[in-house]
Amino acid sequence: MSPDADVIDIHPARHQRVLILSWEYPPVLVGGLGRHVHALSVALAAAGHEVTVVTRHAEGAPLEEYADGVRVLRAAEDPVTFPLATGSLLAWTMAFNHTLTRAALRAAESGDYDVVHAHDWLVAHTAITLAEHLDLPLVSTIHATEAGRHQGWLPEEMNRTIHGVEHWLSNASARVIACSGYMRDQVTRLFEVPTGRVDVVPNGVDDRAWHARPRAVASARARFAGDGPLVGYAGRLVYEKGVQHLVHAVPHLRRRHPGLRVVIAGDGPYREELVDQTRRLDLGDTVRFAGFMDATQLPAVLAATDATVVPSLYEPFGMVALEAAAAGAPLAVASTGGLAEIVEPGVTGVTFPHSDPDALAGAVDQLLGDEVFARRVARRARTMVSRRYGWATIAARTADSYAAARREHGTFQARRAATLLAGGRPRIAIPEGNLLAMDGAAC
Numbered sequence: 001m002s003p004d005a006d007v008i009d010i011h012p013a014r015h016q017r018v019l020i021l022s023w024e025y026p027p028v029l030v031g032g033l034g035r036h037v038h039a040l041s042v043a044l045a046a047a048g049h050e051v052t053v054v055t056r057h058a059e060g061a062p063l064e065e066y067a068d069g070v071r072v073l074r075a076a077e078d079p080v081t082f083p084l085a086t087g088s089l090l091a092w093t094m095a096f097n098h099t100l101t102r103a104a105l106r107a108a109e110s111g112d113y114d115v116v117h118a119h120d121w122l123v124a125h126t127a128i129t130l131a132e133h134l135d136l137p138l139v140s141t142i143h144a145t146e147a148g149r150h151q152g153w154l155p156e157e158m159n160r161t162i163h164g165v166e167h168w169l170s171n172a173s174a175r176v177i178a179c180s181g182y183m184r185d186q187v188t189r190l191f192e193v194p195t196g197r198v199d200v201v202p203n204g205v206d207d208r209a210w211h212a213r214p215r216a217v218a219s220a221r222a223r224f225a226g227d228g229p230l231v232g233y234a235g236r237l238v239y240e241k242g243v244q245h246l247v248h249a250v251p252h253l254r255r256r257h258p259g260l261r262v263v264i265a266g267d268g269p270y271r272e273e274l275v276d277q278t279r280r281l282d283l284g285d286t287v288r289f290a291g292f293m294d295a296t297q298l299p300a301v302l303a304a305t306d307a308t309v310v311p312s313l314y315e316p317f318g319m320v321a322l323e324a325a326a327a328g329a330p331l332a333v334a335s336t337g338g339l340a341e342i343v344e345p346g347v348t349g350v351t352f353p354h355s356d357p358d359a360l361a362g363a364v365d366q367l368l369g370d371e372v373f374a375r376r377v378a379r380r381a382r383t384m385v386s387r388r389y390g391w392a393t394i395a396a397r398t399a400d401s402y403a404a405a406r407r408e409h410g411t412f413q414a415r416r417a418a419t420l421l422a423g424g425r426p427r428i429a430i431p432e433g434n435l436l437a438m439d440g441a442a443c
Contacts, residue, residue: 014403015047015048015049015050016049016050016114016115016399016402016403016406017049017050017111017112017113017114017115018044018049018050018051018052018113018114018115018117018402019052019054019104019107019108019113019115019116019117019130019136020037020040020041020051020052020053020054020117020119021053021054021055021100021104021116021117021118021119021123021126021127021130022034022037022053022054022055022119022120022123023055023056023096023100023119023120023122023123024037024055024056025037025038025053025055025056025072025074026038027058027060027061028055028056028058031236032203032319033119033120033143036119036143036203036204036319037053037055037119038068039204039206039391040204040391040394040395040398041053041068041070042068042069042070042391043204043391043392043394043395044395044398044399045068045069045070046069046392046395047392047395047396047399049395049399050071050111051069051070051071052070052071052072052073052107052111052113053070053071053072053073054073054074054075054100054103054104054107054126055072055073055074055075055100056074056075056077056096056100057074057075057076057077058074061074062074063076071107073103073104073106073107074103075096075099075100075102075103075104076099077095077096077099078095078098078099088158089158090158090161090162093122094125096122097123097124097125097126100123100126101125101126101129101130104126104130105130105133108130108134113134113136114136114137114402114406115136115137115138115139115402115405115406116130116131116134116136116137116138116139117138117139117140117141117398117402118138118139118140118141118169118173119140119141119143120141120142120143120144121146121162121165121166121169124140124165124166124168124169127140127169127172128168128169128172131172135413136409137174137175137402137405137406137408137409137412138172138173138174138405139173139174139175139176139177139401139402139405140169140170140172140173140175140176140177141176141177141178141179141201142166142169142170142176142177142178142183142187143179143316143317144183144316145163145166145183145186145187145190145316146159146162146163146166147163147186147190147435148186148314148316148337149240149314151240151313151314151434152434152435153434153435154430154435160430163190163430163435164428164430166190166191167190167191167192167428168428170187170191170193171191171192171193172416173197173405174197174404174405174408174409174412175197175198175199175401175402175404175405175408176193176197176198176199177198177199177200177201177398177401178198178199178200178201178316179200179201179202179203179316179317179338180200180202180316180317180337180338180341181200181338181341182316182337182338182340182341183200183316183317183337183338184198184200186316190435199397199400199401199404201394201397201398201401202317202338202388202389202394203317203319203322203389203394204389204390204391204393204394204395205319205322205323205326205385205389205390205391206390206391207326207382207385207386207389207390209295209299209326210299210302210323210326210327211299211326211327211328212299212300212302212303212327213300216299216300217300217303217304218304219300220300220301220303220304221304224261224263224288224290224301224304225261225304226259226260226261227258227259228257228258228259228260228261229257229259229260229261229306229307229368230260230261230262230263230304230305230306231246231253231260231261231262231263231305231306231307231308231309231364231368232262232263232264232265232301232302232304232305232307232308232309232324232329233246233262233263233264233265233266233308233309233310233311234265234266234293234298234301234302234308234320234323234324235265235266235310235312235320236266236267236268237264237266237267237268237269237270237271237274238268238269238270239270239313240312240313240314241268241270241311241312241313242311242312242313242334242354242355243264243270243274243311244270244273244274244277245311245354245355245356245357245360246262246264246309246311246357246360247274247277247278247281247283247287248277248281248357249357249358249360249361249364250262250278250281250283250286250287251281251283252357252358252361253361253364253365253368254283254286256361256365256368256369257365257368260286260368261286261287261288262283262286262287262288263288263290263301263305264287264288264289264290265290265291265292265293265298265301266291266292266293267291267292271289274289275289298323298327299323299326299327300327302323302324302327302328302329303327303328303329305324305329305330306330306367306368306371306374307329307330307331307332307364307367307368307374308324308329308330308331308332309332309333309360309364310324310331310332310333310334310339311333311334311354311360312333312334312336312337312339312354313334313336313354313355314336314337315334315336315337315338315339316337316338317337317338317342318333318337318338318339318342321333321339321342321343321349322342322385322389325342325348325349325378325381325382325384325385326382326385326386328378328379328382329378330349330367330374330375330377330378330381331343331348331349331350331377331378331381332349332350332351332352332360332363332364332366332367333349333350333351333352334351334352334353334354334360335351335352335353335354336354339351343381346377347377347380348377348380348381348384349377349378349381350363350364350366350367350377351363
Protein backbone atom coordinates (compact mmCIF):
# COMPACT_ATOMS: atom_id res chain seq x y z
CA MET A 1 0.00 0.00 0.00
CA SER A 2 1.41 3.42 -0.94
CA PRO A 3 1.78 6.44 1.39
CA ASP A 4 -1.14 7.97 -0.52
CA ALA A 5 -3.37 5.62 1.47
CA ASP A 6 -3.26 8.20 4.27
CA VAL A 7 -5.48 10.57 2.29
CA ILE A 8 -8.07 7.95 1.37
CA ASP A 9 -11.34 8.48 3.22
CA ILE A 10 -12.00 5.23 5.02
CA HIS A 11 -15.24 5.69 6.94
CA PRO A 12 -15.25 3.71 10.21
CA ALA A 13 -18.69 2.31 9.39
CA ARG A 14 -17.46 0.71 6.15
CA HIS A 15 -17.45 -3.06 6.26
CA GLN A 16 -13.90 -4.31 6.66
CA ARG A 17 -12.14 -7.62 6.07
CA VAL A 18 -10.37 -8.61 9.26
CA LEU A 19 -7.84 -11.37 9.94
CA ILE A 20 -7.71 -12.07 13.68
CA LEU A 21 -4.92 -14.06 15.34
CA SER A 22 -5.41 -15.59 18.77
CA TRP A 23 -3.93 -18.60 20.54
CA GLU A 24 -7.28 -19.11 22.31
CA TYR A 25 -10.66 -19.54 20.65
CA PRO A 26 -13.50 -21.96 21.44
CA PRO A 27 -13.19 -24.78 22.20
CA VAL A 28 -9.73 -23.76 23.50
CA LEU A 29 -10.55 -21.61 26.54
CA VAL A 30 -7.76 -21.18 29.07
CA GLY A 31 -8.52 -17.73 30.46
CA GLY A 32 -10.73 -14.86 29.45
CA LEU A 33 -8.92 -14.10 26.18
CA GLY A 34 -10.65 -16.82 24.17
CA ARG A 35 -14.10 -15.70 25.25
CA HIS A 36 -13.20 -12.09 24.44
CA VAL A 37 -11.95 -12.90 20.93
CA HIS A 38 -14.98 -15.07 20.21
CA ALA A 39 -17.51 -12.47 21.35
CA LEU A 40 -15.70 -9.67 19.51
CA SER A 41 -15.47 -11.70 16.29
CA VAL A 42 -19.15 -12.60 16.38
CA ALA A 43 -20.13 -8.97 17.05
CA LEU A 44 -17.94 -7.73 14.19
CA ALA A 45 -19.51 -10.28 11.85
CA ALA A 46 -23.00 -9.27 13.01
CA ALA A 47 -22.12 -5.68 12.11
CA GLY A 48 -21.32 -6.78 8.54
CA HIS A 49 -17.54 -7.13 8.68
CA GLU A 50 -15.86 -10.17 7.13
CA VAL A 51 -14.00 -11.91 9.95
CA THR A 52 -11.50 -14.75 9.79
CA VAL A 53 -9.95 -16.09 12.99
CA VAL A 54 -6.76 -18.15 12.82
CA THR A 55 -6.14 -19.97 16.06
CA ARG A 56 -4.89 -23.11 17.74
CA HIS A 57 -6.40 -26.48 16.95
CA ALA A 58 -8.11 -28.60 19.58
CA GLU A 59 -8.74 -32.33 19.41
CA GLY A 60 -12.12 -33.02 17.84
CA ALA A 61 -12.55 -29.52 16.43
CA PRO A 62 -12.67 -29.01 12.65
CA LEU A 63 -9.62 -27.49 10.99
CA GLU A 64 -11.91 -25.01 9.22
CA GLU A 65 -15.50 -23.99 9.77
CA TYR A 66 -17.95 -21.11 9.60
CA ALA A 67 -19.55 -20.59 13.00
CA ASP A 68 -21.63 -17.63 14.20
CA GLY A 69 -20.81 -15.78 10.99
CA VAL A 70 -17.05 -16.14 11.50
CA ARG A 71 -14.61 -18.15 9.40
CA VAL A 72 -12.38 -20.10 11.77
CA LEU A 73 -9.10 -21.76 10.72
CA ARG A 74 -7.36 -23.90 13.32
CA ALA A 75 -3.66 -24.59 13.04
CA ALA A 76 -2.84 -28.19 13.88
CA GLU A 77 0.30 -28.39 15.97
CA ASP A 78 3.38 -29.83 14.32
CA PRO A 79 4.49 -33.27 15.58
CA VAL A 80 7.32 -31.75 17.62
CA THR A 81 5.24 -28.92 19.07
CA PHE A 82 3.33 -30.95 21.63
CA PRO A 83 4.73 -32.44 23.64
CA LEU A 84 8.10 -30.76 23.31
CA ALA A 85 11.13 -32.28 24.97
CA THR A 86 11.14 -29.20 27.22
CA GLY A 87 8.61 -27.52 29.43
CA SER A 88 9.60 -24.08 28.17
CA LEU A 89 6.64 -21.84 27.29
CA LEU A 90 8.92 -19.83 25.00
CA ALA A 91 9.96 -22.92 23.03
CA TRP A 92 6.31 -23.95 22.66
CA THR A 93 5.35 -20.43 21.53
CA MET A 94 8.03 -20.34 18.85
CA ALA A 95 6.95 -23.74 17.51
CA PHE A 96 3.28 -22.79 17.67
CA ASN A 97 3.89 -19.58 15.70
CA HIS A 98 5.40 -21.56 12.83
CA THR A 99 2.23 -23.60 12.30
CA LEU A 100 0.03 -20.54 12.98
CA THR A 101 1.89 -18.59 10.29
CA ARG A 102 1.35 -21.31 7.70
CA ALA A 103 -2.37 -21.45 8.51
CA ALA A 104 -2.64 -17.66 8.30
CA LEU A 105 -0.90 -17.62 4.92
CA ARG A 106 -3.39 -20.21 3.67
CA ALA A 107 -6.19 -17.92 4.82
CA ALA A 108 -4.61 -15.06 2.90
CA GLU A 109 -4.47 -17.17 -0.27
CA SER A 110 -8.24 -17.59 -0.25
CA GLY A 111 -9.26 -14.06 0.68
CA ASP A 112 -8.15 -10.44 0.74
CA TYR A 113 -7.92 -8.56 4.02
CA ASP A 114 -7.82 -4.94 5.14
CA VAL A 115 -6.21 -5.37 8.55
CA VAL A 116 -4.52 -7.93 10.81
CA HIS A 117 -5.57 -7.96 14.47
CA ALA A 118 -3.27 -9.72 16.96
CA HIS A 119 -4.26 -10.62 20.50
CA ASP A 120 -1.34 -10.60 22.93
CA TRP A 121 2.31 -11.58 22.64
CA LEU A 122 1.74 -15.30 22.00
CA VAL A 123 0.91 -14.57 18.34
CA ALA A 124 3.39 -11.73 17.83
CA HIS A 125 5.76 -13.50 15.42
CA THR A 126 2.93 -14.60 13.15
CA ALA A 127 1.21 -11.22 13.28
CA ILE A 128 4.29 -9.20 12.37
CA THR A 129 5.34 -11.67 9.65
CA LEU A 130 1.88 -11.65 8.10
CA ALA A 131 1.41 -7.88 8.24
CA GLU A 132 4.80 -7.30 6.61
CA HIS A 133 4.32 -10.02 3.99
CA LEU A 134 0.84 -8.79 2.98
CA ASP A 135 1.64 -5.08 3.51
CA LEU A 136 -1.36 -4.69 5.81
CA PRO A 137 -1.84 -2.49 8.87
CA LEU A 138 -1.40 -4.33 12.15
CA VAL A 139 -3.62 -3.69 15.16
CA SER A 140 -2.71 -5.35 18.45
CA THR A 141 -4.68 -5.75 21.63
CA ILE A 142 -2.46 -5.93 24.71
CA HIS A 143 -4.67 -7.65 27.25
CA ALA A 144 -2.08 -7.59 30.03
CA THR A 145 1.66 -7.01 30.45
CA GLU A 146 4.28 -9.30 31.90
CA ALA A 147 5.52 -6.43 34.08
CA GLY A 148 2.03 -5.85 35.40
CA ARG A 149 1.49 -9.52 36.18
CA HIS A 150 4.66 -9.51 38.29
CA GLN A 151 4.13 -6.14 39.98
CA GLY A 152 6.82 -4.49 37.88
CA TRP A 153 9.59 -7.04 38.41
CA LEU A 154 10.92 -9.31 35.66
CA PRO A 155 12.96 -11.82 37.67
CA GLU A 156 13.53 -14.56 35.11
CA GLU A 157 14.83 -14.82 31.56
CA MET A 158 11.34 -15.88 30.38
CA ASN A 159 9.73 -12.80 31.97
CA ARG A 160 12.22 -10.47 30.31
CA THR A 161 11.80 -12.20 26.95
CA ILE A 162 8.00 -11.89 27.08
CA HIS A 163 8.36 -8.21 27.95
CA GLY A 164 10.62 -7.78 24.93
CA VAL A 165 8.11 -9.47 22.61
CA GLU A 166 5.32 -7.25 23.98
CA HIS A 167 7.50 -4.20 23.29
CA TRP A 168 8.22 -5.40 19.74
CA LEU A 169 4.58 -6.17 18.95
CA SER A 170 3.35 -2.84 20.31
CA ASN A 171 5.84 -0.83 18.29
CA ALA A 172 5.19 -2.84 15.11
CA SER A 173 1.47 -2.03 15.33
CA ALA A 174 -0.13 0.94 13.63
CA ARG A 175 -2.68 1.02 16.46
CA VAL A 176 -2.59 -0.61 19.88
CA ILE A 177 -5.83 -1.37 21.72
CA ALA A 178 -5.81 -1.27 25.51
CA CYS A 179 -8.80 -2.31 27.61
CA SER A 180 -8.57 0.60 30.05
CA GLY A 181 -6.89 3.93 30.65
CA TYR A 182 -4.70 2.15 33.16
CA MET A 183 -3.49 -0.28 30.50
CA ARG A 184 -3.01 2.55 28.00
CA ASP A 185 -0.65 4.22 30.49
CA GLN A 186 1.25 0.95 30.94
CA VAL A 187 1.65 0.47 27.19
CA THR A 188 2.86 4.01 26.60
CA ARG A 189 5.27 3.95 29.56
CA LEU A 190 6.62 0.41 29.33
CA PHE A 191 6.80 0.08 25.54
CA GLU A 192 7.36 3.73 24.57
CA VAL A 193 4.35 3.82 22.25
CA PRO A 194 3.01 7.34 21.58
CA THR A 195 -0.27 7.93 23.37
CA GLY A 196 -1.91 8.93 20.09
CA ARG A 197 -1.44 5.38 18.75
CA VAL A 198 -3.16 3.70 21.70
CA ASP A 199 -6.96 3.36 21.65
CA VAL A 200 -8.87 2.53 24.82
CA VAL A 201 -11.56 -0.02 23.96
CA PRO A 202 -12.95 -1.83 27.01
CA ASN A 203 -13.85 -5.47 27.11
CA GLY A 204 -17.48 -6.25 26.48
CA VAL A 205 -20.07 -8.42 28.14
CA ASP A 206 -23.28 -10.05 26.99
CA ASP A 207 -25.34 -8.88 29.93
CA ARG A 208 -28.29 -11.10 28.99
CA ALA A 209 -26.17 -14.21 29.44
CA TRP A 210 -25.59 -13.24 33.08
CA HIS A 211 -29.26 -12.87 34.00
CA ALA A 212 -29.94 -16.03 36.02
CA ARG A 213 -33.42 -17.46 36.52
CA PRO A 214 -34.89 -16.83 39.99
CA ARG A 215 -35.13 -20.58 40.62
CA ALA A 216 -31.41 -21.01 39.85
CA VAL A 217 -30.52 -18.12 42.15
CA ALA A 218 -32.58 -19.60 44.98
CA SER A 219 -30.90 -22.96 44.45
CA ALA A 220 -27.42 -21.38 44.60
CA ARG A 221 -28.39 -19.52 47.73
CA ALA A 222 -29.59 -22.70 49.37
CA ARG A 223 -26.37 -24.47 48.38
CA PHE A 224 -23.83 -21.90 49.55
CA ALA A 225 -25.44 -19.50 52.06
CA GLY A 226 -25.99 -20.08 55.75
CA ASP A 227 -28.14 -18.13 58.20
CA GLY A 228 -26.37 -14.86 57.39
CA PRO A 229 -25.11 -13.00 54.32
CA LEU A 230 -23.26 -14.61 51.40
CA VAL A 231 -20.03 -13.10 50.04
CA GLY A 232 -18.63 -14.30 46.72
CA TYR A 233 -15.43 -14.33 44.69
CA ALA A 234 -15.00 -15.63 41.14
CA GLY A 235 -11.77 -15.92 39.19
CA ARG A 236 -8.43 -17.65 38.92
CA LEU A 237 -6.72 -18.57 42.17
CA VAL A 238 -3.37 -16.85 41.64
CA TYR A 239 -1.48 -14.45 43.89
CA GLU A 240 -2.19 -11.29 41.89
CA LYS A 241 -5.96 -11.80 42.22
CA GLY A 242 -5.65 -10.98 45.93
CA VAL A 243 -7.92 -13.75 47.26
CA GLN A 244 -5.59 -14.10 50.25
CA HIS A 245 -6.68 -10.65 51.42
CA LEU A 246 -10.34 -11.65 51.21
CA VAL A 247 -9.59 -14.72 53.35
CA HIS A 248 -7.83 -12.56 55.95
CA ALA A 249 -10.82 -10.20 56.06
CA VAL A 250 -13.28 -13.00 56.84
CA PRO A 251 -12.73 -13.18 60.65
CA HIS A 252 -13.68 -9.50 60.98
CA LEU A 253 -16.70 -9.88 58.74
CA ARG A 254 -17.84 -13.03 60.57
CA ARG A 255 -17.80 -11.20 63.90
CA ARG A 256 -19.90 -8.41 62.40
CA HIS A 257 -22.29 -10.72 60.54
CA PRO A 258 -23.12 -14.00 62.30
CA GLY A 259 -23.88 -16.84 59.93
CA LEU A 260 -21.70 -15.33 57.17
CA ARG A 261 -20.60 -17.64 54.37
CA VAL A 262 -18.00 -17.02 51.65
CA VAL A 263 -18.00 -18.92 48.35
CA ILE A 264 -14.83 -18.88 46.23
CA ALA A 265 -15.49 -19.98 42.65
CA GLY A 266 -12.41 -20.74 40.60
CA ASP A 267 -9.24 -22.75 40.55
CA GLY A 268 -5.53 -22.22 40.05
CA PRO A 269 -2.04 -22.83 41.41
CA TYR A 270 -2.63 -20.76 44.56
CA ARG A 271 -5.56 -22.87 45.76
CA GLU A 272 -3.67 -25.04 48.24
CA GLU A 273 -2.06 -22.00 49.86
CA LEU A 274 -5.51 -20.39 50.23
CA VAL A 275 -6.98 -23.57 51.69
CA ASP A 276 -4.11 -23.67 54.21
CA GLN A 277 -4.86 -20.04 55.15
CA THR A 278 -8.48 -20.86 55.87
CA ARG A 279 -7.41 -23.79 58.07
CA ARG A 280 -4.95 -21.64 60.04
CA LEU A 281 -7.67 -19.01 60.58
CA ASP A 282 -10.22 -21.70 61.53
CA LEU A 283 -12.57 -20.68 58.71
CA GLY A 284 -13.44 -24.16 57.47
CA ASP A 285 -17.14 -23.72 58.24
CA THR A 286 -17.28 -20.25 56.71
CA VAL A 287 -15.24 -20.36 53.48
CA ARG A 288 -16.09 -22.83 50.74
CA PHE A 289 -13.91 -23.47 47.69
CA ALA A 290 -16.43 -24.36 44.97
CA GLY A 291 -13.93 -24.96 42.15
CA PHE A 292 -14.24 -23.84 38.55
CA MET A 293 -17.71 -22.82 37.39
CA ASP A 294 -18.67 -22.24 33.78
CA ALA A 295 -21.02 -19.61 32.39
CA THR A 296 -24.03 -21.85 32.94
CA GLN A 297 -23.37 -22.06 36.70
CA LEU A 298 -21.67 -18.83 37.70
CA PRO A 299 -24.42 -16.24 36.99
CA ALA A 300 -26.77 -17.77 39.57
CA VAL A 301 -24.03 -17.96 42.21
CA LEU A 302 -23.05 -14.32 41.67
CA ALA A 303 -26.68 -13.22 41.74
CA ALA A 304 -27.16 -15.08 45.03
CA THR A 305 -24.43 -13.10 46.81
CA ASP A 306 -25.00 -10.11 49.04
CA ALA A 307 -21.59 -8.84 47.93
CA THR A 308 -19.14 -10.02 45.32
CA VAL A 309 -15.51 -9.07 45.99
CA VAL A 310 -12.80 -8.44 43.38
CA PRO A 311 -9.63 -7.97 45.50
CA SER A 312 -7.02 -7.94 42.71
CA LEU A 313 -3.55 -6.50 43.14
CA TYR A 314 -3.23 -6.20 39.34
CA GLU A 315 -6.22 -6.02 37.02
CA PRO A 316 -5.84 -4.60 33.50
CA PHE A 317 -9.60 -4.44 33.12
CA GLY A 318 -11.72 -6.45 35.55
CA MET A 319 -14.03 -8.60 33.45
CA VAL A 320 -15.46 -10.43 36.45
CA ALA A 321 -16.70 -7.11 37.85
CA LEU A 322 -18.78 -6.57 34.71
CA GLU A 323 -20.10 -10.12 34.82
CA ALA A 324 -21.02 -9.87 38.49
CA ALA A 325 -22.71 -6.51 37.90
CA ALA A 326 -24.67 -7.98 34.98
CA ALA A 327 -25.76 -10.80 37.29
CA GLY A 328 -27.03 -8.24 39.80
CA ALA A 329 -24.41 -8.68 42.53
CA PRO A 330 -23.41 -5.68 44.69
CA LEU A 331 -19.72 -5.01 43.99
CA ALA A 332 -16.78 -4.40 46.31
CA VAL A 333 -13.60 -4.02 44.25
CA ALA A 334 -9.98 -3.02 44.75
CA SER A 335 -9.33 0.48 43.45
CA THR A 336 -6.62 -0.67 41.09
CA GLY A 337 -6.13 -0.86 37.33
CA GLY A 338 -9.23 -1.09 35.19
CA LEU A 339 -11.44 -1.86 38.20
CA ALA A 340 -11.14 1.74 39.31
CA GLU A 341 -12.57 2.80 35.95
CA ILE A 342 -15.55 0.44 36.12
CA VAL A 343 -16.83 1.04 39.65
CA GLU A 344 -17.73 4.52 40.86
CA PRO A 345 -17.62 4.48 44.67
CA GLY A 346 -21.02 4.85 46.22
CA VAL A 347 -22.73 4.84 42.82
CA THR A 348 -22.09 1.46 41.17
CA GLY A 349 -20.34 -0.26 44.08
CA VAL A 350 -17.75 0.29 46.78
CA THR A 351 -13.95 0.29 46.54
CA PHE A 352 -10.96 -0.28 48.81
CA PRO A 353 -7.14 -0.09 48.48
CA HIS A 354 -5.69 -3.38 47.27
CA SER A 355 -3.65 -5.55 49.65
CA ASP A 356 -5.52 -4.15 52.68
CA PRO A 357 -7.75 -6.78 54.37
CA ASP A 358 -9.09 -4.29 56.92
CA ALA A 359 -10.17 -1.86 54.18
CA LEU A 360 -11.66 -4.77 52.23
CA ALA A 361 -13.68 -5.82 55.28
CA GLY A 362 -14.88 -2.23 55.73
CA ALA A 363 -16.03 -1.98 52.12
CA VAL A 364 -17.90 -5.29 52.24
CA ASP A 365 -19.43 -4.26 55.56
CA GLN A 366 -20.93 -1.22 53.83
CA LEU A 367 -22.86 -3.53 51.52
CA LEU A 368 -23.80 -6.16 54.09
CA GLY A 369 -24.88 -3.57 56.65
CA ASP A 370 -27.19 -1.60 54.36
CA GLU A 371 -29.30 -3.76 52.05
CA VAL A 372 -31.09 -0.77 50.50
CA PHE A 373 -27.77 0.83 49.56
CA ALA A 374 -26.41 -2.48 48.27
CA ARG A 375 -29.39 -3.08 45.99
CA ARG A 376 -29.32 0.50 44.72
CA VAL A 377 -25.66 0.36 43.62
CA ALA A 378 -26.26 -3.10 42.13
CA ARG A 379 -29.15 -1.78 39.98
CA ARG A 380 -27.06 1.16 38.79
CA ALA A 381 -24.13 -1.11 37.97
CA ARG A 382 -26.36 -3.43 35.95
CA THR A 383 -27.70 -0.49 33.93
CA MET A 384 -24.16 0.82 33.40
CA VAL A 385 -22.97 -2.52 32.05
CA SER A 386 -25.73 -2.79 29.45
CA ARG A 387 -25.24 0.79 28.32
CA ARG A 388 -21.45 1.00 28.09
CA TYR A 389 -20.16 -2.52 27.58
CA GLY A 390 -22.46 -4.25 25.11
CA TRP A 391 -20.56 -6.14 22.40
CA ALA A 392 -22.13 -4.17 19.55
CA THR A 393 -20.65 -1.00 21.04
CA ILE A 394 -17.25 -2.62 21.62
CA ALA A 395 -17.17 -4.01 18.07
CA ALA A 396 -17.94 -0.57 16.62
CA ARG A 397 -15.11 1.01 18.59
CA THR A 398 -12.73 -1.75 17.51
CA ALA A 399 -13.74 -1.18 13.87
CA ASP A 400 -12.87 2.51 14.39
CA SER A 401 -9.35 1.43 15.40
CA TYR A 402 -9.10 -0.70 12.25
CA ALA A 403 -10.13 2.25 10.10
CA ALA A 404 -7.60 4.52 11.81
CA ALA A 405 -4.83 1.96 11.27
CA ARG A 406 -5.70 1.79 7.58
CA ARG A 407 -5.69 5.56 7.20
CA GLU A 408 -2.31 5.83 8.90
CA HIS A 409 -0.70 2.74 7.39
CA GLY A 410 1.36 4.52 4.75
CA THR A 411 2.76 7.14 7.10
CA PHE A 412 3.42 4.57 9.81
CA GLN A 413 5.33 2.32 7.42
CA ALA A 414 7.35 5.25 6.09
CA ARG A 415 8.37 6.25 9.62
CA ARG A 416 9.36 2.69 10.49
CA ALA A 417 11.41 2.42 7.31
CA ALA A 418 13.16 5.73 8.03
CA THR A 419 13.97 4.57 11.56
CA LEU A 420 15.45 1.33 10.28
CA LEU A 421 17.51 3.14 7.65
CA ALA A 422 18.83 5.60 10.20
CA GLY A 423 19.94 3.14 12.82
CA GLY A 424 18.94 -0.38 11.99
CA ARG A 425 16.51 -2.38 14.11
CA PRO A 426 16.19 -0.75 17.53
CA ARG A 427 17.45 -2.81 20.45
CA ILE A 428 14.90 -3.28 23.22
CA ALA A 429 16.60 -2.47 26.49
CA ILE A 430 15.07 -4.02 29.60
CA PRO A 431 16.22 -2.00 32.62
CA GLU A 432 16.84 -3.48 36.04
CA GLY A 433 14.47 -2.76 38.89
CA ASN A 434 10.74 -2.23 39.13
CA LEU A 435 9.44 -1.23 35.69
CA LEU A 436 6.11 0.05 37.01
CA ALA A 437 7.82 2.33 39.54
CA MET A 438 9.72 4.23 36.85
CA ASP A 439 8.96 7.87 36.17
CA GLY A 440 7.11 8.11 39.46
CA ALA A 441 4.41 5.61 38.47
CA ALA A 442 2.81 3.71 41.28
CA CYS A 443 3.35 -0.04 41.47
